[in-house]
Amino acid sequence: MKKPITIKDIAEKLNVSVATVSRALRNSPEIKKETKQAVLKMAKEMNYHPNLLASSLSSKKSRILGVVVPTINRFFWSNSIAGIEKVAYEENYKVMIFQSGESYLKEVEIVDTLANSRVDGIILALSKETSDYSHLREVMERGIPLLQFERVCREIETSMIQTDDFAGASEIISHLIQQGRRRIAYMGGPLTLGVCQERLAGYRDALKTHKLEIVDGFELELEDFSYEIAGEAFKKLWRQKTKPDALFCFADILAIGVLHAAQEMKIKVPEELAIAGFGNDVTGRFISPSITTMAQPSFEMGELAAKILLETISGEQDTRLLVKETIKPTLILRESS
Numbered sequence: 453m454k455k456p457i458t459i460k461d462i463a464e465k466l467n468v469s470v471a472t473v474s475r476a477l478r479n480s481p482e483i484k485k486e487t488k489q490a491v492l493k494m495a496k497e498m499n500y501h502p503n504l505l506a507s508s509l510s511s512k513k514s515r516i517l518g519v520v521v522p523t524i525n526r527f528f529w530s531n532s533i534a535g536i537e538k539v540a541y542e543e544n545y546k547v548m549i550f551q552s553g554e555s556y557l558k559e560v561e562i563v564d565t566l567a568n569s570r571v572d573g574i575i576l577a578l579s580k581e582t583s584d585y586s587h588l589r590e591v592m593e594r595g596i597p598l599l600q601f602e603r604v605c606r607e608i609e610t611s612m613i614q615t616d617d618f619a620g621a622s623e624i625i626s627h628l629i630q631q632g633r634r635r636i637a638y639m640g641g642p643l644t645l646g647v648c649q650e651r652l653a654g655y656r657d658a659l660k661t662h663k664l665e666i667v668d669g670f671e672l673e674l675e676d677f678s679y680e681i682a683g684e685a686f687k688k689l690w691r692q693k694t695k696p697d698a699l700f701c702f703a704d705i706l707a708i709g710v711l712h713a714a715q716e717m718k719i720k721v722p723e724e725l726a727i728a729g730f731g732n733d734v735t736g737r738f739i740s741p742s743i744t745t746m747a748q749p750s751f752e753m754g755e756l757a758a759k760i761l762l763e764t765i766s767g768e769q770d771t772r773l774l775v776k777e778t779i780k781p782t783l784i785l786r787e788s789s
Contacts, residue, residue: 456501457498457501458500459473459474459477461498462495462498462500465494465498466494468487472487472491473491476491477491477492477495513765514570514572515545515572516545516548516570516571516572517536517545517546517547517548517571517572517575517761518547518548518550518562518563518566518574519533519536519548519550519575519576520551520552520559520563520566520574521549521550521551521552521577521601522551522552522554522577522579522603523551523554526705526731526733527733527750528602528733528748528750531750531751531754532750532751532753532754532757533549533754534751535751535753535755535757535758536575536755536757536758537758538751539754539755539759539762540758540762543762545572545762548569548571550562550566552579553579554580554676556579556581556582556583557581558579559579559581559582560587563576563587563588563591564587567590567591567594567596571596572597573596573597573598573599573762573764573765574591574598574599575599575601575761576588576598576599576600576601577600577601577602577603578604578605578645580642580644580676581644582605582644583644585605585607585608588605588610589608592610597764597765598610599611599612599761599764600613601613601614601753601757602615602647602753603645603646603647604646605646606646609774610774611760611761611774611775612775612776612777613753613756613757613760613777613779614647614777614779615647615748615778615779615780615781616778616779616780616781617647617650617651617654618650618651618653618654619654619780619781620730620746620780621651621652621653621655621658621700621730621746622655622657622661623658624700624728624730624744624746625654625655625658625659625662625700626658626661626662627744627783627789628700628728628789629658629662631698631722633698634664634697635667635670635697635698636659636670636696636699636700637670637672637689637698637700638651638652638655638699638700638701639674639686639689639699639700639706639710640652640671640673640674640701640702641674641676641677642674642675643673648702655700667694669689669694670696672689674706677702677703677706678709679705679706679708681709682701682706682708682710683709683713683716684713686699686710686714687713690717697724698725698726698727698789699725699726699727699728700728700730701727701729701730702730703729703730703731703733704729704730704731704732704733704735704736705729705731706729707727707728707729707730707743707745708736708739708743711727711741711743711788714727721741721788722741722787722788726744726788726789727789728743728745728789729744729745730745730746730748730781731745731747731748732745732746732748732784733745741787741788742786742788743786744783744784744785744786744787745784745786746781746784747781747782747783747784749779749781749782752779756777760775760777
């Protein structure tokens with residue numbers, strides 16, 4: 453196996469000190485322009501690649517952020533990551549992205565890997581299975597800044613960014629009621645997640661405010677977020693004696709699954725059934741009828757998360773003063789309601 457080229461090898465070739473090569477590669481103003489050019493030219497010729505781990509050990513900073521999300525193939529998460537990366541790269545940081553696949557065990561393994569990789573900080577959204585938070589406490593005890601993103605646990609004292617899910621759900625139910633709907637059902641995800649609890653609570657509160665009762669069987673808790681599961685759950689709901697005239701779905705992916713099932717069953721949307729989602733997934737804009745939804749500024753939320761974490765890492769933000777931001781979503785009215 454070929455031995456990797458080091459800065460010592462470059463220094464010997466140019467007959468300069470190792471310190472000079474190191475400073476030249478870091479673009480230090482102490483080194484003359486001609487020397488820098490010679491070092492960079494030789495580094496390229498010798499196929500030199502910097503040892504990032506060694507650099508992080510010497511500087512005590514890896515300039516890497518770890519990001520853990522449940523999945524990257526959903527609009528909210530992918531757009532949030534884009535926002536995180538934008539801010540990170542502007543500050544000369546790299547981002548390591550992992551998806552837990554909604555698995556608690558995988559989440560624990562990922563967090564441990566990131567901590568052992570000496571990342572400077574971690575942005576994390578909890579998996580649906582997570583109810584033990586000892587792995588997060590361990591990270592904090594190791595002095596690694598942690599920011600909880602969207603899916604949070606209030607038992608853990610960290611900075612956090614999340615959507616005002618209660619207010620968003622309440623507003624969308626109020627809209628459906630204003631449209632004359634009175635039998636409104638709710639389709640959500642696992643109630644182990646705080647975000648699912650909040651949207652369900654917003655649904656219930658809006659019905660109570662408008663003096664409407666929750667019909668038996670109108671609250672559906674799904675085990676996962678998929679088109680197929682949503683479609684099957686809706687078919688069972690529609691077989692009930694009392695049928696809903698509106699359905700609010702926890703996420704647009706569920707609303708799209710419901711719409712597809714309703715169209716298969718020849719149910720007219722929105723005439724017989726109004727459908728609303730949450731998240732403003734780009735797909736919901738282009739299907740017919742287009743999906744009414746609550747838009748979350750996911751890109752901006754990602755930017756804010758990275759900014760707060762980097763301020764904590766740099767010492768600009770006092771680690772004892774936690775930043776807790778709740779972002780209000782915006783109602784987007786479309787054809788499905």
